[in-house]
Amino acid sequence: MKFLSPLMVFTACGLLAAPLFAAEQAPELTGCAAKRQDISTQIEQAKAAGNSSQQAGLEKALSEVSAHCTDAGLLKAQENKVLDAKREVSQRQADLDKAIKKGDADKINKRKDKLAESRKELQDEQAKLEQLQPDEDE
Template identity: 35%
Template structure:
């Protein structure tokens, strides 16, 4: 399951419940704010109004609600969702193997690989947020 890149800033900001501002006490939030500002500048450069609006909402949410803990929690949730997707894709592949349709097997293998790639990416993002242990 691929997530569109333009939704990434919104995904990181949608579930923040705390009232803490993104500042030095939340360095991950400060870094996320900088990323969104950079994306916003790029969208403004190319006049992408829809993206500008979404990024402005994301920036507002970061500034109003972001905590480092919420970023990590969101990343952990993404990993769990990706793990579930991998489990589902493995079941689909097992079923295709039982049925023996070569085209379906190839399709299910490709979908499993995509799900595994996304899981790997989500795990890397989580580890980056968690920092060195």
């Protein structure tokens, strides 16, 4: 009986670890495939919650993504978001420079805060763009 217990424990550990290794090896989805997967997950959640109107809306969204989404289109849209964020940072910097010239401490602090927010948004948009860009070494 003592021989059987360690064997059963070893087998159980092996069976429980298999899905973890499979999950590590699965590549992370990006672009349109990630959007489809995300919507599919939301559909399953809506089904589980019994929310048929949300489910219907999500199924329509899934069909639209399947029909019209392209990775190149997503990449272009994200590039445009990055450009918009860069313009916003430039505008906020100009606003800060004006406030500094006027010497209004209250406005300077507000402009600094706004500039910091805009820079954070730019970083976020650039990170999203990096996720969408195909790897050079593949």
